[in-house]
Amino acid sequence: MATPVLDKADATPEPGFADSPYITVTFRVRRFNPEVSAEATWQDFQLEIDPKERVLDGLHKIKWDLDGTLTFRRSCAHGICGSDAMRINGKNRLACKTLIKDINPEKPITIEPIKGLTVLKDLVVDMEPFFQAYRDVMPFLITKDTNEPTRERLQSAEDRERFDDTTKCILCAACTSSCPVFWNDGQYFGPAAIVNAHRFIFDSRDEAGEQRLEILNDRDGVWRCRTTFNCTDACPRGIEVTKAIAEVKRALITRRF
Amino acid sequence: MKIHKYDTVIVGAGGAGMRAAIEATKRSRTAVLTKLYPTRSHTGAAQGGMAAALANVEEDNWEWHTFDTVKGGDYLVDQDAAEILAKEAIDSVLDLEKMGLPFNRTPDGTIDQRRFGGHSRNHGEAPVRRSCYAADRTGHMILQTLYQNCVKEGVEFFNEFYVLDQLMTEVDGVRKSAGVVAYELATGEIHVFQAKAVIYASGGCGKFFKVTSNAHTLTGDGQAAVYRRGLPLEDMEFFQFHPTGIWRMGILLTEGARGEGGILRNKDGERFMEKYAPVMKDLASRDVVSRSIYTEIREGRGCGPEGDHVYLDLTHLPPEQLDAKLPDITEFARTYLGIEPYTDPIPIQPTAHYAMGGIPTNVQGEVLADNTTVVPGLYAAGEVACVSVHGANRLGTNSLLDINVFGRRAGIAAAEYSQKADFVELPENPESLVVEQIERLRNSTGNERVAELRRELQETMDANVMVFRTEQTIKTAVEKIAELRERYKNVAIQDKGKRFNTDLLEAVELGNLLDLAEVMAVSALARKESRGGHYREDYPNRDDVNFMRHTMAYREVGADGTESIRLDYKPVVQTRYQPMERKY
Numbered sequence: 001m002a003t004p005v006l007d008k009a010d011a012t013p014e015p016g017f018a019d020s021p022y023i024t025v026t027f028r029v030r031r032f033n034p035e036v037s038a039e040a041t042w043q044d045f046q047l048e049i050d051p052k053e054r055v056l057d058g059l060h061k062i063k064w065d066l067d068g069t070l071t072f073r074r075s076c077a078h079g080i081c082g083s084d085a086m087r088i089n090g091k092n093r094l095a096c097k098t099l100i101k102d103i104n105p106e107k108p109i110t111i112e113p114i115k116g117l118t119v120l121k122d123l124v125v126d127m128e129p130f131f132q133a134y135r136d137v138m139p140f141l142i143t144k145d146t147n148e149p150t151r152e153r154l155q156s157a158e159d160r161e162r163f164d165d166t167t168k169c170i171l172c173a174a175c176t177s178s179c180p181v182f183w184n185d186g187q188y189f190g191p192a193a194i195v196n197a198h199r200f201i202f203d204s205r206d207e208a209g210e211q212r213l214e215i216l217n218d219r220d221g222v223w224r225c226r227t228t229f230n231c232t233d234a235c236p237r238g239i240e241v242t243k244a245i246a247e248v249k250r251a252l253i254t255r256r257f
Numbered sequence: 258m259k260i261h262k263y264d265t266v267i268v269g270a271g272g273a274g275m276r277a278a279i280e281a282t283k284r285s286r287t288a289v290l291t292k293l294y295p296t297r298s299h300t301g302a303a304q305g306g307m308a309a310a311l312a313n314v315e316e317d318n319w320e321w322h323t324f325d326t327v328k329g330g331d332y333l334v335d336q337d338a339a340e341i342l343a344k345e346a347i348d349s350v351l352d353l354e355k356m357g358l359p360f361n362r363t364p365d366g367t368i369d370q371r372r373f374g375g376h377s378r379n380h381g382e383a384p385v386r387r388s389c390y391a392a393d394r395t396g397h398m399i400l401q402t403l404y405q406n407c408v409k410e411g412v413e414f415f416n417e418f419y420v421l422d423q424l425m426t427e428v429d430g431v432r433k434s435a436g437v438v439a440y441e442l443a444t445g446e447i448h449v450f451q452a453k454a455v456i457y458a459s460g461g462c463g464k465f466f467k468v469t470s471n472a473h474t475l476t477g478d479g480q481a482a483v484y485r486r487g488l489p490l491e492d493m494e495f496f497q498f499h500p501t502g503i504w505r506m507g508i509l510l511t512e513g514a515r516g517e518g519g520i521l522r523n524k525d526g527e528r529f530m531e532k533y534a535p536v537m538k539d540l541a542s543r544d545v546v547s548r549s550i551y552t553e554i555r556e557g558r559g560c561g562p563e564g565d566h567v568y569l570d571l572t573h574l575p576p577e578q579l580d581a582k583l584p585d586i587t588e589f590a591r592t593y594l595g596i597e598p599y600t601d602p603i604p605i606q607p608t609a610h611y612a613m614g615g616i617p618t619n620v621q622g623e624v625l626a627d628n629t630t631v632v633p634g635l636y637a638a639g640e641v642a643c644v645s646v647h648g649a650n651r652l653g654t655n656s657l658l659d660i661n662v663f664g665r666r667a668g669i670a671a672a673e674y675s676q677k678a679d680f681v682e683l684p685e686n687p688e689s690l691v692v693e694q695i696e697r698l699r700n701s702t703g704n705e706r707v708a709e710l711r712r713e714l715q716e717t718m719d720a721n722v723m724v725f726r727t728e729q730t731i732k733t734a735v736e737k738i739a740e741l742r743e744r745y746k747n748v749a750i751q752d753k754g755k756r757f758n759t760d761l762l763e764a765v766e767l768g769n770l771l772d773l774a775e776v777m778a779v780s781a782l783a784r785k786e787s788r789g790g791h792y793r794e795d796y797p798n799r800d801d802v803n804f805m806r807h808t809m810a811y812r813e814v815g816a817d818g819t820e821s822i823r824l825d826y827k828p829v830v831q832t833r834y835q836p837m838e839r840k841y
């Protein structure tokens with residue numbers, strides 16, 4: 001019972017199966033440890049690596065075999081936990097979701113901490129201001145007590161679909177730390193907080209949309225966004241961040257959501 | 258060193274820890290200590306769903322769910338606990354919905370449900386749609402929703418605090434929990450948390466395997482801390498190998514893929530599960546499917562140049578269905594393998610996934626000091642615990658359920674206890690064990706490297722105590738682990754600093770993995786039968802006469818300081834269901 005698909009797969013080596021000789025790459029990493037020096041420096045590491053491996057695998061090779069002092073956050077290693085957003089070749093990405101072969105291994109690969117948040121050590125930044133902005137938009141479902149369902153509350157599939165995109169956020173800060181407005185003014189809520197406000201404003205079950213809109217109507221709210229699309233490009237979850245911000249702006253004008 | 262005082266301290270901010278925190282914070286002054294930011298916890302990686310017999314799409318009831326759980330666990334499940342799990346599942350899902358969880362919906366607007374391995378209608382008649390889900394991001398939605406509600410309730414978190422020791426004080430001949438010792442990553446400072454009640458919710462320990470769906474941070478810290486203080490670990494030989502991990506990487510592709518109609522095929526394109534499980538086929542329970550895959554591979558029907566994997570075939574499913582129901586896992590295949598699941602099958606192999614065993618508790622989440630005695634003030638819930646609702650093999654979607662049902666129960670029980678109990682005095686120099694451990698590692702001039710020992714540990718575990726085990730392979734593992742534990746004494750680290758010293762913490766985590774790997778192997782050696790996730794080729798049958806009982810492993814220290822493991826056994830609670838042969 002061979003399916004045509006499998007015949008095809010047997011005939012030609014499928015992607016991911018091709019022999020993968022190790023190549024030599026240079027990781028150029030931004031180092032900073034105030035216990036050692038007040039200055040940040042660049043350090044080069046040469047690695048033998050399979051180009052189909054992740055940038056995170058490369059960082060692990062450095063940490064585990066070359067220099068145990070290299071410091072970064074990571075956990076899941078497959079783009080789900082949001083720990084390892086960093087600037088890789090000048091662009092915000094998750095190290096665990098970026099394969100070496102996709103970022104031109106011929107040239108040194110530069111790796112820096114994300115911008116706009118205080119660097120604490122090497123690639124580790126202070127995430128507290130980021131989470132504070134998130135908490136400020138009241139990121140939780142608010143319903144009037146009288147509407148508490150006795151059994152199951154219904155929501156139509158269309159209503160559920162309305163805010164699907166923004167439920168995917170993993171709070172990695174790739175968007176916020178790629179935003180030029182945020183770099184210049186840390187008071188700006190930043191795209192991630194707006195994304196998470198959007199997730200509730202457009203949830204048909206939520207009854208605090210007005211309150212959230214007022215918070216975002218603030219001097220440091222949505223109006224600071226200059227639609228540079230950096231955030232959308234940076235988002236590892238493929239969320240249309242700029243579109244979400246635009247929808248919040250529109251809701252502020254029309255008061256319809 | 259800093260000393261803090263809280264009524265209730267929760268260790269871990271995954272699903273179990275945050276579900277407990279929501280309850281405990283309402284009732285007592287609570288602190289949550291977590292080595293990761295809460296939203297980084299591995300609950301967020303869970304994909305497929307959470308089981309509850311809502312009967313939204315077809316007939317179902319909690320009794321069928323209880324039966325499936327007991328049968329899935331190969332009758333090692335404590336049936337009273339399984340009944341609670343299945344009964345409270347329904348409110349547990351509805352509670353999450355009220356908290357805001359965006360479940361997928363049916364055309365009627367109710368919570369949609371899909372099929373999952375081992376869940377059946379009327380005691381095994383046919384697969385049933387019992388898994389409540391949000392695309393293939395159910396764990397992500399649970400973790401986000403619980404964190405959102407923690408923000409709402411004002412739960413107090415200590416982020417990037419690593420709990421490294423459990424404090425015990427003897428009061429009138431009874432050993433009680435007095436608190437925990439934690440290491441703050443940002444500063445290297447040691448913190449002692451005195452607490453009336455402590456809840457461990459620190460997750461699994463899958464990182465002692467190489468091919469695993471578990472995060473780098475799942476190193477069994479909670480199990481190890483409690484075990485080192487002389488408390489038992491239950492059923493550690495039972496570890497689940499999920500059938501469909503991405504080949505060589507171990508990244509999980511949810512069973513929901515087969516629930517949506519995905520099919521496993523060998524190199525001849527044959528749907529081989531029909532041979533092994535005529536009724537449930539690709540949706541038989543995980544231990545059965547994982548063994549079938551390896552049987553295919555061993556008998557020469559594996560795929561690829563080395564014949565070391567099989568295919569998960571989704572190509573017959575409409576692309577719209579894949580996009581709507583399985584968006585994340587299809588993206589994993591594209592990102593990490595360069596494979597388009599619309600048109601090409603995905604190479605997979607079993608991946609180390611879930612610890613059925615852990616810290617023994619009763620159904621209130623109270624930790625046991627032996628088969629029956631409760632440790633006052635100590636609780637555990639989630640993957641770190643063993644209630645036991647999963648027995649010898651957990652059913653898919655029953656863990657997200659477990660963390661919610663028993664996380665909630667533990668949170669309530671612990672807070673109620675701390676409302677009426679007094680603080681127990683801290684032992685003298687409460688921080689001493691942790692300080693000693695950290696200083697030893699920091700000052701060591703030995704020549705062993707953490708990464709090398711971990712690699713060797715993972716290789717021996719994959720080779721010897723995975724899906725198939727024999728006396729010989731387990732003994733090989735036991736010896737290798739003993740060697741690694743010796744060499745661990747000479748481990749040195751390069752980072753000697755205080756600030757964000759992850760080099761140091763990886764060394765500590767390796768120590769935990771080594772301790773737990775040893776418990777697992779020793780427990781597996783003694784269980785001379787095959788049951789659920791523990792399959793002994795030299796004892797291929799289940800032996801209810803001798804082994805219908807839980808393993809309880811204790812750390813013993815001799816007068817001369819030598820460590821050993823003492824095994825004891827605990828009866829299984831049986832209520833309605835008599836053990837039967839397990840067929841799917």
Ligand SMILES: Cc1cc2nc3c(=O)[nH]c(=O)nc-3n(C[C@H](O)[C@H](O)[C@H](O)COP(=O)(O)OP(=O)(O)OC[C@H]3O[C@@H](n4cnc5c(N)ncnc54)[C@H](O)[C@@H]3O)c2cc1C
Nearest residue numbers: 269270271272273292293300305420460639640654656657
């Ligand atoms: C890829 C994948 C998919 C899965 N899919 C499903 C599914 O579809 N359905 C299902 O039912 N189950 C599924 N599971 C299983 C389920 O997700 C887990 O068993 C469950 O989420 C564990 O939750 P937890 O709260 O016990 O632990 P975790 O979510 O792992 O949380 C552990 C917490 O403990 C903290 N911690 C750990 N050590 C320390 C320490 N020393 N000090 C302080 N804090 C510490 C961590 O910071 C973290 O917050 C899946 C598992 C995986 C790996």
Ligand code: SF4
Nearest residue numbers: 169170172173175235
């Ligand atoms: S919107 Fe995207 S980039 Fe921004 S925090 Fe969320 S997941 Fe990260």
Ligand code: FES
Nearest residue numbers: 075077081082096
């Ligand atoms: S390590 Fe989890 S997102 Fe990269």
